[in-house]
Amino acid sequence: METALHNKAMVKLGMMFFTHHQEHQETIYHTLRCAKMIKGFGSYLGYDELDISLLEKGALLHDIGKFEVCGETLYASRKLTNTEFALIKKHPIMGHIEGFEPEALAMKEQHHEYLDGSGYPLGLKGAEIHPFAQMLTIVDVYDALKYARSYKKSWNNAEIFEEMMRYRGTRFNPIYLDAFFKYLFEASFIEEPFDFSYKKAN
Ligand SMILES: [Fe+2]
Ligand SMILES: [Fe+2]
Numbered sequence: 001m002e003t004a005l006h007n008k009a010m011v012k013l014g015m016m017f018f019t020h021h022q023e024h025q026e027t028i029y030h031t032l033r034c035a036k037m038i039k040g041f042g043s044y045l046g047y048d049e050l051d052i053s054l055l056e057k058g059a060l061l062h063d064i065g066k067f068e069v070c071g072e073t074l075y076a077s078r079k080l081t082n083t084e085f086a087l088i089k090k091h092p093i094m095g096h097i098e099g100f101e102p103e104a105l106a107m108k109e110q111h112h113e114y115l116d117g118s119g120y121p122l123g124l125k126g127a128e129i130h131p132f133a134q135m136l137t138i139v140d141v142y143d144a145l146k147y148a149r150s151y152k153k154s155w156n157n158a159e160i161f162e163e164m165m166r167y168r169g170t171r172f173n174p175i176y177l178d179a180f181f182k183y184l185f186e187a188s189f190i191e192e193p194f195d196f197s198y199k200k201a202n
Helices: 002-020 025-044 049-061 064-068 082-088 102-110 131-146 157-165 174-186
Strands: none
Touching: 002 025, 002 049, 002 064, 025 049, 025 131, 025 174, 049 102, 049 131, 102 131, 131 157, 131 174, 157 174
């Protein structure tokens, strides 16, 4: 019964992607890349099949709230107004599909929260943030920097590494962050090993 409910939720999500694929192509491609990457990250960490499937679902679900913001605002290269920016920052708690597991929902609602409480929309801290959401935050930021968006160019891996390491232990869980970059290297997403002696935040 549970499984049927969960499968129905996935079908609804797929239909939502289909409905929004023209206006929100950028978000949907980002979502699919995050799902693929977090699956790989989970299996690199030795997670079992169930957890990997939850990680994938949470990543597929995480940005559906953006479908409620019009594409003209979301993908604008112009400077956003304060009202527009405030609306976009609510996307983790916007959009709802019945039937997703609590872990996947936590990933959706908490993927912009930071370890030190400086994230949004709730300003959660440390262990208040689900570990899967902490992992998704890292994957999400990596993808956002790696790929060009309407308002930014694509960054190379060295630039991303330097930027993300600045927030090691403040925004990002240091254990997941180190493991993520090791995973990227070992899964051949990047050619050069990272220098982990690089000035760490802590
Ligand atoms: Fe997001
Ligand atoms: Fe995202």
